[in-house]
Amino acid sequence: MKDDYIRIEGARVNNLKDIHLTIPRHSLCVITGLSGSGKSSLAFDTIHAEGQRRYLETLSSYARQYLGILQRPDVDHISGLSPIIAIEQKTTTRNPRSTVGTITEIYDFLRLLFARASIAYSPVTGKPMIRYTAEQMVALIAQQYKGKRCILLSPVVRGRKGHYRELLDQILKKGFLEVRIDGTITQITHNMMLDRYKSHFIEIVIDKLVPPSQEDADPALLARLRDSVNTALYHGDGSFAVLDPDTGKLDHFSKHLMCPESGLSFPEPAPHSFSFNSPQGACPTCKGLGYTTRIDLQKIIPDPALSIAQGGLDPFGKYRDTTLFQHLEGVAKKYGFSLHTPIKDIPEEGMDTLLYGSEELIYVKSSIGTHTITFSGLIHRMEQMSEQSEKRMAANDRYLEEVMCPECKGTRLNSTALQFRFADKNIAQLAAMDILPLLQWLKNVEDNISERQKKIASDILKELRDRLRFLLDVGLSYLSLNRSTRTLSGGESQRIRLATQIGSTLVNVLYILDEPSIGLHQRDNLKLIHAL
Known part of the structure; x- marks a missing residue:
C-alpha cells in the first residue's frame, strides 16, 4: 500500500545529489554511510525539517507569528510522513538545577x-507526627483532664524579639485579660511593654476550666469546652496547648502535622514542598543547588614564594600606587612584614587579616596623611566586586570552587522536606x-x-x-x-x-x-x- 512507505523524490539538501528514496514505515530503519555522505542531511535536514514545517502549517496564523517561518527543504516531493520527533545526540541542558x-x-x-x-517524623523526638480534628481534640482533653483544672493557651509569638505593645493592646481589646509570657501567666495592662532585646514566647490564655468526662458530661460544660477549643484554634492559627497548672505539663494540639511532645508543627505537604526549584522545598543555604561556592586560596595564591608586590595575590596583580595597596602596607606594618616578603613567610595572624579582615584599627599612610581604618579583607573585597559588576563576577569565577552544601549535604532540600518518609x-x-x-x-x-x-x-x-x-x-x-x-x-x-x-x-x-x-x-x- 502507498501509506506503508515514506517516498522521497529529488532531495538536494546540502551534499545530497537529487536522491530518490523509499523508506518502509512501522519498522526500524538504519541510515549508514561514510562521514560526509549525507546521512544527517537526509534524516534531519530533509525528513525532519519537512515534517516540522507541515506540522506548523496546521497551526493558526496567530500562533505561527510567534514561531517563525520554516523554509521548505530542497526536495521535489515527500509523501507518507507521520508526526516526527527528532532526538539528536547532544547534552540536554547546562542548567545546574536540571537532573x-x-x-x-x-x-x-x-x-x-x-x-x-x-509520614512526617518529628526531628526532635523521631516519632511520627500527628494531626487532630477539633472533635478529636475535645474528646482527648475530656479524657486526659476530666475532673482536673486546665488552661487553654493559643501561641501568638514564638521566640521573637520585640516589645509587643501593639499586640498586647490588640489582645486586650479582643476581650482576653491574661497572657502567658515566657512561661509565666500575666494580666494584661494598658500600654504594657516587654524587653525588646529579648526573645519572647507569648500565648493567649483562652480559658481556664475543668473538662467533664464525655460519658456523664454536662451539655453546657461540653459546649464550653468545644467553643474554647475552636477559639484557641482560631487565635493560634490551627494550634494550641493545654497547660496543667499543678504539674506545669504542656500538651500540644494542632490541626496541622504536629509533634505532640515538643509542639513542633509542619505545614501540610504539597508537591512543591519537595521541589528544590521551589522556595518552599529548596535548601535556604544553597537555594536548591546542592553546593555552594567559596574562594579557593590555592588559586588566589598560586606561588607562595612570590611576594605581594611581585603579584603573589593573583586577582590583584603586581604592586601599584592605589588605595588597596596602601591598605595592604598598613596591614603589613602592623604585623611585622612588608609587601616584598614572600607570602609563605608572612605570619599566620597577618595572613588571616589580609584575607578575612579584622576589627582592629590599621594605620594607613596616603598622600593626605595618616589615618586609621578597619580592614575588611581581600576575600570580602572580591565578593563585593562580584556583586557590583557582572564583568568582575565572571573574572572572579576562576578563583571559586564548588563545595557540598553544609546545610543539606547535597540533597538540595530543606530540613522539613527531609522529615517526610x-x-x-x-x-x-x-x-x-x-x-x-x-x-x-x-x-x-x-x-x-x-x-x-x-x-x-x-x-x-x-x-x-x-x-x-x-x-x-x-x-x-x-x-x-x-x-x-x-x-x-x-x-x-x-x-x-x-x-x-x-x-x-x-x-x-x-x-x-x-x-x-x-x-x-x-x-x-x-x-x-x-x-x-
Missing part, C-alpha cells in the same frame, strides 16, 4: 507520592539510588506500607515503575535521579530523552535518532533495539 529525575518527570511523580502518602526512606534517599536498585525497591515497597498508603499510592507507584523500566531498557541502570544533567554525555542525554518519549506511549510517530547506541556496551544494544 535526570526532573527531565524524565520521574521526580515529579516522587514529589506527588510524598505529598500524598508519606515513605516506607522509612525520604525523597532524597530515593533520588540518590541507582535506577536498578530503586526499581527493585519500588517492586517490594507495598509490603512495607499501610493499607491506606497502598490505596493512595498504587497508581503513582505503577507510573514510577513503568518510567524506570524505560530507563533500564535504554541501558541507563547505573544513573541516579539526582544526577545533574551537566555531567551526562551526549549519548546518555539522548537515551534519556528517548526513554521519556517511549514513556509517553504515543503511536504512529516517526522517531529520528542520531547514533542512539553510542557509548553502550554491546550487551545493552539488544535492550535498546528491543525498546525501539
